[in-house]
Amino acid sequence: MTDPMINPACGIDFGTSNSTVGLADASGARLLPLEDGSVTLPSAVFWQTEGAPALFGRAATAAYLEGEDGRLMRGLKSTLGSGLIHDKTAVGGRAVSFREVLARFIGHLRAAQLAAAPGLDRVVFGRPVHFVDDDPAADAAAEAVLAEIARDCGWREVGFQYEPIAAALHYEQTAAREELVLIVDIGGGTSDVSVVRVGPGRAVLPDRGRDILANDGIRAGGTDFDRLLSLSEALPHLGYLAPTRGGGTMPRHYYHDLSTWHRINALYSARTASDLKALRLVADQPTLIDRMIRVVAGRHGHALAMRVEAAKIALSDAEVARLPMADLTGGPNPMLRRAGFEAAVEAPIARIRALLERVLSEAGLAPDRIGTVFLTGGSSQLPILRATVQSVLPGVVMASGDMLGSVGTGLALEARRRFG
Incomplete structure (x- = not known):
């Protein structure tokens, strides 16, 4: 049994893909087990239709995959800062707002x-450097909604810290000397980069503001890689960009919804079913649209997205990986290649490279002034991402922490510093 902590402070990492709860006291910091002994909880909610309690994390995904009646929702953090946060969706015969779903999970x-x-x-x-790119009002609104939800859940005082700064605080616990560290946090929905001065003697300082030399972020991350891989390799088998007999192509928005975690449920409507049947009549290859109809009618969208995500992860260790989707679509099980994936994600990778260069420039540092690059976040181990970092900072030591737990641990340490 874990010894009780004395006067603990709490840090919450509410992530697009995974979440953690950290506690810290004078003896250190730890993450709480949240599901079956695991300290990470997938940010997923399964809202059952028969009035039963909502399910969370792996239990939510399992209920969906087992075919229970209800709605699976993932990627909920991506609704913050968008008008979608106040939209409602039908669940179990009643309208439920995305804000309410977020409140249940938090x-x-x-x-x-x-x-x-x-x-x-x-x-x-924790919060990304930008919930929303190039829109300060939407960014402030996103933080305000999250703070309001947290207070509604019972926290009297709610603070925020940038997720890459929290990762730096975690890294600092093992730093042997004072150095400049480039924190690269590639999460599910955002990519954040910071230059932070860390060291054994700096952790006790009451104000670390001067130790943050630069930080910035963009709204692009692991779920964007999933979406682009799906559009490139999976959804053409369902009619994405397929020609119509009139010389055009199939409307793209259905496929963009199907490849985007928090938009999948929007397809499950009578109108979409009717639209797809009409499109089948003008499609040059109606068999492809039959597959799309099968996925939407069977509500297999999240299952397909999970298969794509798993294939992406497999391509981190292998040059080729099979995408098993025939049982969901009635089509083939295509073989995916790492080179194809890397071509598909070229645009967000280029944005991440520009972000790295911009943060170094804002800090006024040449790459060789950085002592260590600390990589964290679920997508930080992708070979293309590591190669991009290495190309911007050649020869710099690259370290990796707890891919899913560094931010949560650092947030608990930040809470201890603020609240004592």
């Missing part, structure tokens, strides 16, 4: 914290 994280530290009512949440 309330589940709050319950885990209360079980471990009943009296704790102050928290530091």
Whole structure:
């Protein structure tokens, strides 16, 4: 049994793909087990239609894959900063807003914290450098909604810290000397980069503002890689960009919804079913549209997205990987190649490269002034991403922490510094 912590502070990493709850006291920081002993909880909600309680994490995904009645929702963080956060979707015969779904999930994280530290009512949440690119008003609105949800869940005082800064605080726990570290945090929905001065003697300083030399971020991450891989390799087998008999191509928005986690449920409507049947009549290859109709009618969208995500992960270790989707689509099981994936994600990778160069420039540093590049986030181990970092900072030491836990641990340490 874990020894109880004395006067702990709490940090929450609510991620696009995975979430953690961290506690820290004078003895250090740890992440709480959230599901079956795991300290990470997939950011997924399965809203059952028969009035049963919502399911979260792996249990949510399992219920969906087992064919239970209900709605699976993933990628919920991506709704922050967009008009979609206030939209409603039909679940179990009633309209449920995406804000309510977020509140249910964050309330589940709050319950885990209360079980471990009943009296704790102050928290530091992580946030990307930008929830929304080039829109300060939408970015501020996203943070405000998240803070409001957190207070509604019972936290009296809610603070925020940039996720890459939290990762730096975690890295600093093992730093042997003072150095400049480039933190590269590639999450599910955002990519953030920071230059931070760290060192054994700096962790106790009350104000670390001067140690942050530069930081910036973009709204592009692992779910974008999934989407682009799906559009490139999976959805052409369902009619994406397929010609019509009139000389045009199939409308793209259905396929973009199918490849985007938080938009998949929008396809499950009578109107979409009717539209696809009409499009089949003008398609040059109606068999492809039959496959699309099969996926939408069977509500296999999330299952297909999971298969694509798994293939992406497999391509991190192998040059080729099979995408098993025939049982969902009635089509082939295509063989994917790493080179094809890397070509598909060329645009966001170029944006990440520009982000790296921009942050170094804003810090006023040549690449050789960086002591270590610290990589974190679920997509940071992709070979194309590591190669991009290496090309911008040739010869610099690259270190990796807990891919899914560094930010949460750092947020707990930040909460300890703020709240004592």
